[in-house]
Amino acid sequence: EETGDDDGYEFGKGEFTEHACKYCGVSNPACVVRCNVSSCRKWFCNSRGNTSGSHIVNHLVRAKHKEVCLHKDSPLGETILECYNCGCRNVFLLGFISAKTESVVVLLCREPCLSVNALKDMNWDLSQWCPLIDDRCFLQWLVKIPSEQEQLRARQISAQQINKVEELWKTNPDATLEDLEKPGVDDEPQPVVLKYEDAYQYQNVFAPLIKLEADYDKMMKESQSKDNVTVRWDIGLNKKRIAYFVFPKEDNELRLVPGDELRLRYSGDAAHPAWQSVGHVIKLTAQEEVALELRANQGVPVDVNHGLSVDFVWKSTSFDRMQTAMKTFAVDDTSVSGYIYHHLLGHEVEIQLVRNTLPRRFGAPGLPELNASQVFAVKSVLQKPISLIQGPPGTGKTVTSAAIVYHMAKQGQGQVLVCAPSNVAVDQLAEKISATGLKVVRLCAKSREAVSSPVEHLTLHYQVRHLDTSEKSELHKLQQLKDEQGELSSSDEKKYKALKRATEREITQSADVICCTCVGAGDPRLSNFRFRQVLIDESTQSTEPECLIPLVLGAKQIILVGDHCQLGPVIMCKKAARAGLAQSLFERLVMLGVKPIRLQVQYRMHPSLSEFPSNSFYEGTLQNGVTINERLSSGIDFPWPVPNRPMFFYVQMGQEEISASGTSYLNRTEAANVEKIVTTFLRSGVVPSQIGVITPYEGQRAYIVNYMSRNGALRQQLYKEIEVASVDSFQGREKDYIILSCVRSNEHQGIGFLNDPRRLNVALTRARYGIVILGNPKVLSKPLLWNGLLTHYKEHECLVEGPLNNLKQSMVQFQKPKKIYN
Amino acid sequence: DDEVCVRQKVSEPDPEEVASFEQELRAVVQESMEQRKLELRGRPALNMVIPINVFEGSTKDHLGKGVVGESGDEALDEEAGGSKEVQVKVLVKRGSKQQTKHMYIPRDSSLVQSTKQKEAAELEE
Ligand SMILES: [Zn+2]
Ligand SMILES: [Zn+2]
Ligand SMILES: [Zn+2]
Numbered sequence: 045e046e047t048g049d050d051d052g053y054e055f056g057k058g059e060f061t062e063h064a065c066k067y068c069g070v071s072n073p074a075c076v077v078r079c080n081v082s083s084c085r086k087w088f089c090n091s092r093g094n095t096s097g098s099h100i101v102n103h104l105v106r107a108k109h110k111e112v113c114l115h116k117d118s119p120l121g122e123t124i125l126e127c128y129n130c131g132c133r134n135v136f137l138l139g140f141i142s143a144k145t146e147s148v149v150v151l152l153c154r155e156p157c158l159s160v161n162a163l164k165d166m167n168w169d170l171s172q173w174c175p176l177i178d179d180r181c182f183l184q185w186l187v188k189i190p191s192e193q194e195q196l197r198a199r200q201i202s203a204q205q206i207n208k209v210e211e212l213w214k215t216n217p218d219a220t221l222e223d224l225e226k227p228g229v230d231d232e233p234q235p236v237v238l239k240y241e242d243a244y245q246y247q248n249v250f251a252p253l254i255k256l257e258a259d260y261d262k263m264m265k266e267s268q269s270k271d272n273v274t275v276r277w278d279i280g281l282n283k284k285r286i287a288y289f290v291f292p293k294e295d296n297e298l299r300l301v302p303g304d305e306l307r308l309r310y311s312g313d314a315a316h317p318a319w320q321s322v323g324h325v326i327k328l329t330a331q332e333e334v335a336l337e338l339r340a341n342q343g344v345p346v347d348v349n350h351g352l353s354v355d356f357v358w359k360s361t362s363f364d365r366m367q368t369a370m371k372t373f374a375v376d377d378t379s380v381s382g383y384i385y386h387h388l389l390g391h392e393v394e395i396q397l398v399r400n401t402l403p404r405r406f407g408a409p410g411l412p413e414l415n416a417s418q419v420f421a422v423k424s425v426l427q428k429p430i431s432l433i434q435g436p437p438g439t440g441k442t443v444t445s446a447a448i449v450y451h452m453a454k455q456g457q458g459q460v461l462v463c464a465p466s467n468v469a470v471d472q473l474a475e476k477i478s479a480t481g482l483k484v485v486r487l488c489a490k491s492r493e494a495v496s497s498p499v500e501h502l503t504l505h506y507q508v509r510h511l512d513t514s515e516k517s518e519l520h521k522l523q524q525l526k527d528e529q530g531e532l533s534s535s536d537e538k539k540y541k542a543l544k545r546a547t548e549r550e551i552t553q554s555a556d557v558i559c560c561t562c563v564g565a566g567d568p569r570l571s572n573f574r575f576r577q578v579l580i581d582e583s584t585q586s587t588e589p590e591c592l593i594p595l596v597l598g599a600k601q602i603i604l605v606g607d608h609c610q611l612g613p614v615i616m617c618k619k620a621a622r623a624g625l626a627q628s629l630f631e632r633l634v635m636l637g638v639k640p641i642r643l644q645v646q647y648r649m650h651p652s653l654s655e656f657p658s659n660s661f662y663e664g665t666l667q668n669g670v671t672i673n674e675r676l677s678s679g680i681d682f683p684w685p686v687p688n689r690p691m692f693f694y695v696q697m698g699q700e701e702i703s704a705s706g707t708s709y710l711n712r713t714e715a716a717n718v719e720k721i722v723t724t725f726l727r728s729g730v731v732p733s734q735i736g737v738i739t740p741y742e743g744q745r746a747y748i749v750n751y752m753s754r755n756g757a758l759r760q761q762l763y764k765e766i767e768v769a770s771v772d773s774f775q776g777r778e779k780d781y782i783i784l785s786c787v788r789s790n791e792h793q794g795i796g797f798l799n800d801p802r803r804l805n806v807a808l809t810r811a812r813y814g815i816v817i818l819g820n821p822k823v824l825s826k827p828l829l830w831n832g833l834l835t836h837y838k839e840h841e842c843l844v845e846g847p848l849n850n851l852k853q854s855m856v857q858f859q860k861p862k863k864i865y866n
Numbered sequence: 867d868d869e870v871c872v873r874q875k876v877s878e879p880d881p882e883e884v885a886s887f888e889q890e891l892r893a894v895v896q897e898s899m900e901q902r903k904l905e906l907r908g909r910p911a912l913n914m915v916i917p918i919n920v921f922e923g924s925t926k927d928h929l930g931k932g933v934v935g936e937s938g939d940e941a942l943d944e945e946a947g948g949s950k951e952v953q954v955k956v957l958v959k960r961g962s963k964q965q966t967k968h969m970y971i972p973r974d975s976s977l978v979q980s981t982k983q984k985e986a987a988e989l990e991e
Binding site: 092094095096097101102104105106108110119120121123126128131132134136137140141142146147148149150151153154155156172174177180185186193196203381382383385386391392393394396 | 869870871872873879880883884887888890891894895898899902903951952953954955956957958959966967968969970971972975976977978
């Protein structure tokens with residue numbers, strides 16, 4: 045979702061220090077030595093890890109290398125170990141002797157110097173020759189053994205791996221341990237697991253999955269080129285050229301989002317030279333028109349409107365940041381606390397409590413009063429280094445999160461980092477946190493600065509522009525000049541950039557809370573910041589490596605908020621999804637035994653609507669914070685079969701069809717009935733913005749939009765204002781009335797997308813006042829969960845058929861339920 | 867203050883691995899010895915004179931006693947763990963030049979023990 049520009053910044057983190065042990069990564073200078081063989085020069089530590097000999101001794105024996113050099117920061121300084129007498133450098137022959145009476149020692153080789161008779165007559169005591177390598181380890185006082193903590197946090201390498209990598213080094217001295225694990229091109233990637241030996245194994249599993257997803261994303265997006273695009277030109281308030289055009293959405297998963305980068309091209313004609321420019325999408329209109337702000341104003345063929353081409357410019361930024369975060373997690377032992385490191389990898393650690401004085405009340409100024417389960421959540425979270433908060437639909441996740449952030453910020457442990465995978469969620473959180481009176485900076489990707497935001501006044505770029513002090517006048521002058529001319533001279537541009545960066549730093553440093561997307565936490569503008577306390581909302585919708593980006597900035601206390609009973613992250617590459625990339629860190633931590641704190645009072649749904657989801661997805665624990673009276677549709681004349689229960693399952697027998705693209709489904713009968721229901725709602729006084737039509741299939745979504753605008757009984761404009769979307773894109777949102785079109789209706793093929801219980805949960809929990817489900821019970825009743833849903837509707841006399849103005853109880857037979865796993 | 871208590875089973879190295887590694891290590895040592903014998907016919911010249919400056923002005927510079935490091939920092943000894951370690955001078959050569967470096971070694975290492983015994987014996991005499 046996020047593209048940024050990381051160019052021109054130095055990345056110091058995440059890199060191996062040169063002297064890190066090539067086996068395990070330990071890099072304490074007191075613990076490592078360098079193999080002095082000129083073709084090798086690798087560093088190794090003096091820890092045994094899981095092997096009988098220490099790493100350096102292992103290497104020397106396996107590679108038959110025999111010389112070493114000490115680290116420059118070790119007590120002896122950068123020193124090649126050699127016999128004091130003859131200069132022999134074979135460490136297998138060297139040992140220390142001491143002077144007879146003085147505190148002086150030297151290295152002496154065993155053959156021949158130790159047996160030179162003349163030495164005995166001198167000051168030296170030869171009887172206590174002390175070999176350099178003792179018990180398969182270097183003398184510990186010469187080369188220290190890394191501490192237990194250092195060893196636990198290092199790569200856990202086995203003797204077999206050592207042998208393999210030593211073999212590999214014989215032909216390729218630059219090979220890494222990762223090369224051992226690399227799957228072949230056609231191999232299935234290694235699947236994710238519950239526990240990892242170390243952060244290197246973690247990286248070995250996730251790095252290839254991220255690569256697969258990145259490659260797929262790139263391929264998908266770059267194949268989206270469109271020719272013969274018609275453009276109209278405009279100029280933005282910042283004097284930048286804007287191109288408007290329709291970028292037809294094919295029947296596939298790719299959706300443009302603000303911030304995406306596109307290239308606009310014109311191949312030229314007699315009157316115009318060939319031209320191209322890159323720009324950012326700043327807006328998408330309801331009519332699926334794209335507004336593209338161009339980067340450069342020069343040479344734009346503004347009198348040409350037809351025959352242009354558009355390409356997608358793919359950026360690897362978000363994937364790069366995930367990879368960097370995983371590397372930092374492995375090699376930088378200040379990236380997260382030891383407790384969090386081991387916990388995330390699934391190691392058994394003694395429970396730790398955070399020693400903090402608890403506030404007397406757990407609510408926060410500017411926020412609604414908290415309910416009991418919210419207070420409990422805030423209280424427990426403040427005392428634990430790792431917490432999970434499960435927020436079922438409508439239970440006030442955002443308010444709870446904001447209260448937690450408020451109290452953490454008041455503890456004076458430095459700035460709090462608040463993230464979520466989506467920009468929408470980050471904006472909502474930023475707004476709520478700001479309402480408590482805390483100083484909030486909302487950091488946006490550079491590419492999204494032109495995208496309008498509901499919390500614009502909190503964004504860093506807005507604050508930079510509006511910082512009202514005289515020292516900033518130089519920046520303001522340059523900014524004005526830039527706005528007027530669109531561009532600056534190169535020396536002014538340099539000055540402008542430097543001033544801007546300094547101002548950005550100043551504003552960011554003075555904030556209590558920084559809010560950004562998970563990927564945004566990898567922004568170079570935050571690279572010198574450390575955050576001990578991190579809260580991630582919607583964490584069940586991000587992949588593990590994405591979640592890791594905000595965590596590796598020094599986290600000691602983390603709070604993951606989400607709901608693993610709703611939809612997880614969207615993974616486009618099937619291979620990566622199959623291998624488990626779609627499983628969130630939240631879910632894995634639940635499986636590891638971290639018990640999520642569940643918010644239990646829902647404020648969204650009419651109590652009749654929350655009953656089934658509560659029983660089926662939340663063990664019946666969901667309580668209603670709204671009463672039936674608060675959800676009465678007074679004045680709305682709609683034919684609910686049971687007046688107190690604003691819900692029904694509308695039996696549909698029409699066949700499903702494969703959509704024109706061949707990759708999706710549609711159902712004409714259902715679409716026609718959706719229009720009738722929508723029209724009935726509109727006639728009874730419901731306004732379009734209160735209605736949401738959701739369906740799991742893009743084919744049906746497009747068909748419904750089209751059908752309603754052509755066949756709607758009322759004004760066309762009314763239907764255009766109704767949101768028709770996929771279940772997935774409706775997650776996190778609500779409407780007063782929801783119409784769900786299930787589409788699938790076939791004899792043998794099953795129900796596809798609908799089989800995912802999490803998708804059903806999301807679909808059923810979007811409505812506040814009422815829900816209508818359209819589907820074929822004969823087909824849908826086979827999976828156990830759907831059978832339960834249909835039975836629930838039937839028992840409450842809400843399973844109906846017939847014309848809308850004369851609905852009758854349906855007697856349709858259900859299938860025998862089967863527990864189906866997808 | 868990043869203390870963490872990890873309850874992780876310490877995987878003991880496999881005895882077979884220990885045995886085979888020990889054997890390989892011994893082979894390398896043996897091979898090194900033999901190679902040296904072949905390389906060096908005749909005894910090398912002795913070049914083991916302890917440079918006089920090592921002893922100069924350091925009568926208290928005996929094992930186990932307060933040692934003034936090159937920096938003159940007397941706290942060094944304590945920092946390194948007090949009485950568990952003693953400071954020694956290590957003679958190394960940089961090319962043909964001799965250098966003295968300070969190091970701490972455990973008091974109970976055999977290297978120290980023998981000298982200390984002799985020292986004690988000398989004191990008694
Ligand atoms: Zn080597
Ligand atoms: Zn090592
Ligand atoms: Zn020698």
